[in-house]
Amino acid sequence: MATTLDGKSGDAPLKFDRFDEKAFVGPEPGHVDGATISKDGMRVHPQPTADPLDPLNWSSFKKHTILAIVMYLYFMFTYITTTTVPSFPELQDSLGISYSQVNWTVAIPALGLAVGPLFWSSLADIYGRRIIFLIGTLIAFAATIGAAASKDYGGYMAARFFQGFGVSPAATVGMAVVMDLFFEHERGQKLGLWVLAIDTGLLAGPIIGGFIDLVSAEWIQWLTAILFAVLLVLEFAFMPETLYPRNFMLDRMPLESREGTDIEKIGQLKGDPARVELTRTSKLFFLNLRPVPGMRHPKPWDSVVRFILTFKYPIVVAGVLAYCFTWYWWVLTIITMIPAAYVQYSPQIQGLLFLGLLLGTVFSEMFMSGRLSDYIVAKLAKKNGGVRLPEMRLWLAYPAATLSAIGLIIWGVSVDQGYHWIMGQIAFFLFAAGIQMGNTVITSYIVDSYPLQSMSVITFYSVFLNLSAFASPFFIAPWQASSGFTWTFAAQGIITFFGAVPIFAALHRWGGSLRAVAGQPSWVNPEYDTI
Numbered sequence: 001m002a003t004t005l006d007g008k009s010g011d012a013p014l015k016f017d018r019f020d021e022k023a024f025v026g027p028e029p030g031h032v033d034g035a036t037i038s039k040d041g042m043r044v045h046p047q048p049t050a051d052p053l054d055p056l057n058w059s060s061f062k063k064h065t066i067l068a069i070v071m072y073l074y075f076m077f078t079y080i081t082t083t084t085v086p087s088f089p090e091l092q093d094s095l096g097i098s099y100s101q102v103n104w105t106v107a108i109p110a111l112g113l114a115v116g117p118l119f120w121s122s123l124a125d126i127y128g129r130r131i132i133f134l135i136g137t138l139i140a141f142a143a144t145i146g147a148a149a150s151k152d153y154g155g156y157m158a159a160r161f162f163q164g165f166g167v168s169p170a171a172t173v174g175m176a177v178v179m180d181l182f183f184e185h186e187r188g189q190k191l192g193l194w195v196l197a198i199d200t201g202l203l204a205g206p207i208i209g210g211f212i213d214l215v216s217a218e219w220i221q222w223l224t225a226i227l228f229a230v231l232l233v234l235e236f237a238f239m240p241e242t243l244y245p246r247n248f249m250l251d252r253m254p255l256e257s258r259e260g261t262d263i264e265k266i267g268q269l270k271g272d273p274a275r276v277e278l279t280r281t282s283k284l285f286f287l288n289l290r291p292v293p294g295m296r297h298p299k300p301w302d303s304v305v306r307f308i309l310t311f312k313y314p315i316v317v318a319g320v321l322a323y324c325f326t327w328y329w330w331v332l333t334i335i336t337m338i339p340a341a342y343v344q345y346s347p348q349i350q351g352l353l354f355l356g357l358l359l360g361t362v363f364s365e366m367f368m369s370g371r372l373s374d375y376i377v378a379k380l381a382k383k384n385g386g387v388r389l390p391e392m393r394l395w396l397a398y399p400a401a402t403l404s405a406i407g408l409i410i411w412g413v414s415v416d417q418g419y420h421w422i423m424g425q426i427a428f429f430l431f432a433a434g435i436q437m438g439n440t441v442i443t444s445y446i447v448d449s450y451p452l453q454s455m456s457v458i459t460f461y462s463v464f465l466n467l468s469a470f471a472s473p474f475f476i477a478p479w480q481a482s483s484g485f486t487w488t489f490a491a492q493g494i495i496t497f498f499g500a501v502p503i504f505a506a507l508h509r510w511g512g513s514l515r516a517v518a519g520q521p522s523w524v525n526p527e528y529d530t531i
Contacts, residue, residue, distance in 0.1 A: 099340070110164060144224045179454050180527070198439075240281055307459055327435070368437055390446075409494075
């Protein structure tokens with residue numbers, strides 16, 4: 001039977017009063033009394049078992065190999081959307097469409113990316129992560145071949161939708177794999193790398209597409225098909241199942257050690273996996289088509305039901321909607337308007353102009369995102385009696401929104417005033433650095449707030465993130481045509497700062513109280529839900 005967290009989380013003021021740790025991470029449901037594994041004196045989440053088949057106990061090399069495959073798929077998640085941007089003129093000519101219509105070819109895969117998580121998430125909680133990755137990648141591979149061979153606008157748009165639908169498991173199922181493999185105290189860095197993949201794909205796509213366009217617009221899709229084929233081979237060969245019946249196994253193979261054992265020593269405490277006759281993780285059939293044993297599974301439609309129920313939890317709703325609709329959706333307004341802003345340059349040079357965005361993203365992840373977030377939380381937790389709070393993740397939201405707002409304003413002015421292209425690159429660097437930081441902040445915050453419902457909250461995030469990306473290409477061209485680059489993008493910068501910052505400040509101050517009022521969801525991830 002499902003067990004939920006203690007709903008008493010209390011206020012979360014900026015000075016961080018002392019709170020009950022259970023309000024933040026909570027116990028694994030059904031966990032037997034006994035040893036508690038800690039990291040630097042603080043209880044870790046999830047608690048590992050003595051089982052060598054537990055993904056938390058796998059070697060660092062194996063974990064990071066799987067993480068690399070997840071990041072590869074998440075890179076393709078946005079790569080497919082933007083790699084065609086430099087070929088817009090060729091697409092207009094070959095398909096006989098307007099500039100607004102060619103912008104819609106970027107929006108349609110985003111719609112597939114938004115719809116997909118509602119379909120795939122529950123299936124991944126039933127049949128496992130691996131099989132969903134394989135099926136989704138196969139669909140994306142086939143759709144990409146269809147896009148490359150398409151000769152009319154309708155067929156091209158249908159293929160683009162299924163490209164997005166096929167690659168969409170990278171969002172929710174990919175995040176679930178990260179949660180399966182790593183502890184909560186590693187979450188900021190690992191989710192930061194996961195977010196880096198989506199942001200890098202978004203920005204590397206046009207750079208690569210610009211040079212492949214020297215061959216033809218069709219070869220942009222053929223290269224994408226090759227990338228999916230390589231990914232499919234990697235998934236088959238190196239990605240085992242990571243969905244693990246943790247609640248079930250904590251009762252049957254708990255670590256036999258004294259209270260407070262440090263996590264660095266648990267490698268000495270592993271047991272014999274044959275002690276429990278339950279097929280799990282890497283011992284499952286190569287292509288598992290049966291429900292993963294040892295846990296209670298959701299219904300296939302539960303991802304839709306839980307998506308609707310998530311509207312009851314105000315910190316998730318406020319945080320996600322603020323990020324998506326005051327901040328993130330300007331990414332595609334920039335990307336789709338670069339060909340119009342720099343019409344004097346060839347598609348190859350236009351592709352290179354995305355380097356400022358790419359460098360800002362990578363720099364931000366290296367120095368200002370995941371690892372820095374973990375460091376801030378660790379320092380604040382020590383001052384708070386060893387208790388981590390989700391609101392500790394929000395400190396980076398303020399500089400992030402400021403950087404993005406400044407970048408938007410500078411770029412709009414630089415285009416209208418005809419400034420040297422380096423000004424646009426500086427603007428792109430600032431904007432992208434803020435986007436990367438903000439994406440890491442919101443994903444870490446909502447997962448830390450509801451760790452036992454991580455699949456549901458990331459589904460909610462993914463749906464709205466991609467709906468915002470779907471919507472923006474429809475209005476940006478008319479907006480820019482009527483207002484010009486300066487006022488269009490200055491308005492976006494103003495909306496980003498004065499829209500996002502007050503909402504995140506409110507969550508920073510009252511997030512704990514809002515969680516307490518809302519209570520805890522009535523469901524948990526299947527790994528914490530035994531039969």
